[in-house]
Amino acid sequence: MSEQVLQVFAKAPVAGFVKTRLIGDIGAQDACTLYLELLQQTLQLADKYEARTQLYCAPDEQHNFFQSCVQRYSLELCTQAGDDLGERMLNALEHGLKTHQKVVLIGSDCPVLTYSYLNEAFEALELADVVLGPAEDGGFVLIGCRVTHSNMFKGVCWGGSSVLERTMDALNEIGLKHQLLTTLWDVDRLEDLRRWQVMP
Numbered sequence: 001m002s003e004q005v006l007q008v009f010a011k012a013p014v015a016g017f018v019k020t021r022l023i024g025d026i027g028a029q030d031a032c033t034l035y036l037e038l039l040q041q042t043l044q045l046a047d048k049y050e051a052r053t054q055l056y057c058a059p060d061e062q063h064n065f066f067q068s069c070v071q072r073y074s075l076e077l078c079t080q081a082g083d084d085l086g087e088r089m090l091n092a093l094e095h096g097l098k099t100h101q102k103v104v105l106i107g108s109d110c111p112v113l114t115y116s117y118l119n120e121a122f123e124a125l126e127l128a129d130v131v132l133g134p135a136e137d138g139g140f141v142l143i144g145c146r147v148t149h150s151n152m153f154k155g156v157c158w159g160g161s162s163v164l165e166r167t168m169d170a171l172n173e174i175g176l177k178h179q180l181l182t183t184l185w186d187v188d189r190l191e192d193l194r195r196w197q198v199m200p
Contacts, residue, residue, distance in 0.1 A: 004122050005096045006051045007105040009080065009089070010039055012063035019109075025190045036065070038187060039108040047073045049118055052100070056080045056092050086153030093145050104131070104144035110186040111196050113141060120181055128179040130171055132164065136185040139163040149174045 011018050019031035026034070046053045053075040057066045061077040069075060078095070082088035089105060096103030102125045106113060117133065121144045124131040130152070133142030138161035151174050156166040171178045187196055 002052065002100050004051045004102040004104070005054060005100040006046055006049055006118065007054045007056055007078075007092050007096055007103060008042060008046055008075075008108060009056045009058075009092070009105060010042075010066075010108045011035075011058045012060075013039065013065050014063070019188075021188050022190065022193065026193070034187070034193065035109065038111060041111060042106065042108045042113065043069060043073055043075075045113060045115065045118075046075070046106075049115060051104075051118075051122075052076070054078050054092075054096065056088075056105075058088075085158045086156055089143065090148060090150070090153060093143070093148050097145065097148060102144065102146050104142060106133075106142045107186065109188070110135075110141040110184055111199065112184050117142070117181065117184070124179045124181070127177075129176040130178040131181060132167065132178060133181045134164050134183040136183055137161060137188065138165070139186075140167070141184050141186055142181065143167075147176060149176060152176065 013032055013036040015028040015032040018035040022031045055069055055075050056078045058080040060079050066077055080088040081091050092105060093103050102122055104121045121131050121142055125144055125146045129147040131144040132140045135141045152170055154170045156163055187193055
């Protein structure tokens with residue numbers, strides 16, 4: 001069993017399907033272009049990281065962009081499976097732990113995610129069962145595990161402002177030791193986009 005695997009969750013870059021909360025402000029096509037830029041930045045980071053990478057695709061692996069990623073990056077394509085985000089993440093994490101001791105899963109829209117942050121996540125799993133990278137909006141930009149449980153996302157209302165809080169409640173209830181990393185932010189709203197645009 002190898003030590004660690006990095007998983008990236010991504011949606012097919014189709015206008016109207018991605019960054020839906022920004023469509024009202026910038027339009028479906030510009031929202032899609034923005035998403036693709038964020039996704040490529042994330043994949044470039046993952047490609048530099050010293051771990052096996054799995055790109056978990058939604059709704060499936062067939063989109064041309066996903067197929068091109070196999071040629072451009074050192075990664076494996078997988079399909080997200082499950083009825084909601086929690087089920088899809090749990091399935092991916094469990095799959096990763098079948099062949100690796102540690103798994104870290106990230107989204108594709110956090111422009112301030114860094115190599116050192118990924119290092120911190122994997123290192124935290126030396127002692128913790130689960131590591132979480134909090135997001136300013138109440139969710140999380142990263143979750144890592146060396147142990148999973150079928151109820152680790154029980155009671156989480158995805159897309160709300162209490163995702164992180166409810167996840168920690170569930171972890172406490174089932175007795176999984178968890179550690180929090182530094183809080184980051186992702187691009188979901190117009191103010192996030194403007195913040196990213198003025199980054200050095």
